[in-house]
Amino acid sequence: MSKDLKVLVSSNDFPESAIKILSDKFTVVVSRYSNYGESARTVNREELLRLIPGCAALVWCSDSPITKELLDAAGDSLKVVATSSAGYNHCAVDELRARGIRLSNTPDVLAPAVAEVAVSLILGAARRLTENLAQVRKGVWEIGFSKCLGQDLRGSTVGIVGLGGIGRAVVKRLAGFEVGRFLYTGHREKPEGKALGAQFVSLQELLRSSDVIVLAAPLTDETRRMINAETLAMMKSNAILVNVGRGDLVDQDALYDALKNNKIYGAGLDVTSPEPLPRDHKLLTLDNVFILPHIGSATVRTRRDMAELAGNNVVRALSGEPLLTPVLE
Structure with missing residues (x-):
């Protein structure tokens, strides 16, 4: 593991405890914007396209879709996507599989x-x-x-x-x-x-x-x-x-x-x-x-646990270990 490896966190509201898990081992880049609502489709989309080149990992905090455009911008450096969610229908699974990119989710904790x-x-x-x-x-x-x-x-x-x-x-x-x-x-x-x-x-x-x-x-x-x-x-x-x-x-x-x-x-x-x-x-x-406005996992403890699990999946992926909760290995 090396600080030379960059990890991109897709939203500006990712819990600090999970950021620390990542920043202790890697260089962490966090979007300035939220990856939810209107900003996910506008300013944050442009931000992520600008930040992702050269990143080894993407922590996805959103149910907005991961696009082919974003993966193309990432290039060959991207090794793993960790979605902070149980569902992963938004994660372009077939595209990730074709590129040999690992994928994890956060089931059970929520x-x-x-x-x-x-x-x-x-x-x-x-x-x-x-x-x-x-x-x-x-x-x-x-x-x-x-x-x-x-x-x-x-x-x-x-x-x-x-x-x-x-x-x-x-x-x-x-x-x-x-x-x-x-x-x-x-x-x-x-x-x-x-x-x-x-x-x-x-x-x-x-x-x-x-x-x-x-x-x-x-x-x-x-x-x-x-x-x-x-x-x-x-x-x-x-x-x-x-x-x-x-x-x-x-x-x-x-x-x-x-x-x-x-x-x-x-x-x-x-x-x-x-x-x-x-x-x-x-x-x-x-x-x-x-x-209700999609608040199923919206408790302090649950969102923290989801974020920390996503962070630990990135750590394991970039150190060559099996994912804790794999979707694609």
């Missing part, structure tokens, strides 16, 4: 925080928090024994689409709510599911049987818009759909129609497409959807 947000979304949709918060802000409350009634989790069937780290953490946190049964679906049955008392079923069976459906799957060609008009039609009229995966798992036009026409009871979304969701988006006109 599972507890994302699971907490999933539970919040379930409760928000089940107890009609969007509608009820609007009452508070207006100062006009619907008061009565049969007003503003929500749904119980007690005795319900909860279906998890993707029993990875986040899905398992959701099941563990919901166990105390006296859920009747847990279902899950995926490519295969998992021993972890049996240990949690969750039953492996087909996607169709899960959609037809569940009162709450939690999407915790990665975005792939197979899962893109897996929730669409056809699959929404399989759900129960009291079903609540929660998405903590990626916005494009859901056809939002079809979801809007299902919610608007009360084909399902409600939805809770921490991820949307696009992000941010425009203020005039039609989903925001509905009372039966509870939307």
